[in-house]
Amino acid sequence: MKIAILGTGNLGYSIAMGILTQDDFKVKNLYLTKRNIDSLKKWDKLPNIKISTDNKKAVRFSDVIIIAVQPKQLQSVLEEIKPQLNAKRHTIISVVTGRKIEEIESIVGHGISIVRSMPNTAASVGQSMTCLSGNEKGMENVETAKSIFNSVGQTMCIDEKLMQAATVICASGIAFWMRLIRATTQGAVQLGFDAEEAQELSMQTALGAASLLIKSGSHPEQEIDKVTTPSGCTIEGLNEMEHQGLSSSLIRGLVTSFEKINQI
Ligand SMILES: NC(=O)C1=CN([C@@H]2O[C@H](COP(=O)(O)OP(=O)(O)OC[C@H]3O[C@@H](n4cnc5c(N)ncnc54)[C@H](O)[C@@H]3O)[C@@H](O)[C@H]2O)C=CC1
Numbered sequence: 076m077k078i079a080i081l082g083t084g085n086l087g088y089s090i091a092m093g094i095l096t097q098d099d100f101k102v103k104n105l106y107l108t109k110r111n112i113d114s115l116k117k118w119d120k121l122p123n124i125k126i127s128t129d130n131k132k133a134v135r136f137s138d139v140i141i142i143a144v145q146p147k148q149l150q151s152v153l154e155e156i157k158p159q160l161n162a163k164r165h166t167i168i169s170v171v172t173g174r175k176i177e178e179i180e181s182i183v184g185h186g187i188s189i190v191r192s193m194p195n196t197a198a199s200v201g202q203s204m205t206c207l208s209g210n211e212k213g214m215e216n217v218e219t220a221k222s223i224f225n226s227v228g229q230t231m232c233i234d235e236k237l238m239q240a241a242t243v244i245c246a247s248g249i250a251f252w253m254r255l256i257r258a259t260t261q262g263a264v265q266l267g268f269d270a271e272e273a274q275e276l277s278m279q280t281a282l283g284a285a286s287l288l289i290k291s292g293s294h295p296e297q298e299i300d301k302v303t304t305p306s307g308c309t310i311e312g313l314n315e316m317e318h319q320g321l322s323s324s325l326i327r328g329l330v331t332s333f334e335k336i337n338q339i
């Protein structure tokens with residue numbers, strides 16, 4: 076597969092990193108563009124990698140075009156590459172927040188295969204949760220998009236109208252979970268661990284909690300019941316967190332984030 080990533084910033088770089096460092100997925104060519112390519116030069120010597128500021132050339136040399144620019148930059152990039160697009164050959168995968176498939180079609184035309192996707196920066200370590208939806212032709216080719224994003228994590232096909240919600244839960248979600256890990260680390264330091272140990276305890280416990288649910292298929296409350304000894308310390312701490320609004324503040328944060336997307 077020949078893939079271009081137009082706009083190799085934070086997210087584009089994470090996707091490229093994930094693709095380059097996993098074993099099973101074979102990419103014939105990876106063409107990376109951004110406006111200032113200095114930060115990508117270390118990859119220039121790798122076989123099958125091209126680094127450039129030239130989006131048109133990247134499209135000419137690729138079959139799958141991942142567009143990872145900021146929302147305000149999307150229109151000009153689409154207008155720039157439109158003359159190079161070939162409906163029989165190209166699939167566009169947009170990771171751009173808040174930009175609908177119909178907005179992309181209105182610029183590049185309805186014949187092009189378009190997949191709208193929402194990965195996250197954990198793609199760089201093969202652990203992205205990526206949601207996908209597409210136009211009719213995009214869904215015919217969705218296996219292509221799935222194979223790319225399955226190589227850097229897990230995928231789920233969703234209705235496009237849920238894409239904003241997926242952005243908050245999965246993409247912004249990385250920041251939210253980081254803050255939870257940071258806060259529990261700070262708590263561990265206050266209780267006597269040094270900073271490095273505290274972060275290790277916090278990270279591994281978060282990974283353990285997620286792994287328990289993934290591997291057992293159980294509900295979080297079932298796992299909570301197993302940990303909360305009657306009259307014990309866990310329920311005491313948990314109830315205090317809820318008195319202080321833990322679940323409520325998380326849900327309100329997600330909803331506030333969701334409302335902001337509609338203004339982007
Ligand atoms: N950062 C994240 O975790 C996530 C970001 N997104 C979305 O992905 C998109 C990219 O986000 P980031 O990577 O955070 O932004 P960024 O600003 O780090 O990256 C955008 C890149 O596009 C490049 N660029 C701008 N105009 C260009 C052009 N005409 N041709 C080629 N490259 C150009 C810039 O040089 C920059 O490197 C945004 O739409 C964002 O909403 C989606 C999910 C997660």
Ligand SMILES: O=C(O)[C@@H]1CCC=N1
Pocket residue numbers: 172242246247
């Ligand atoms: O903060 C943002 O707007 C983008 C979308 C999800 C992650 N970063």
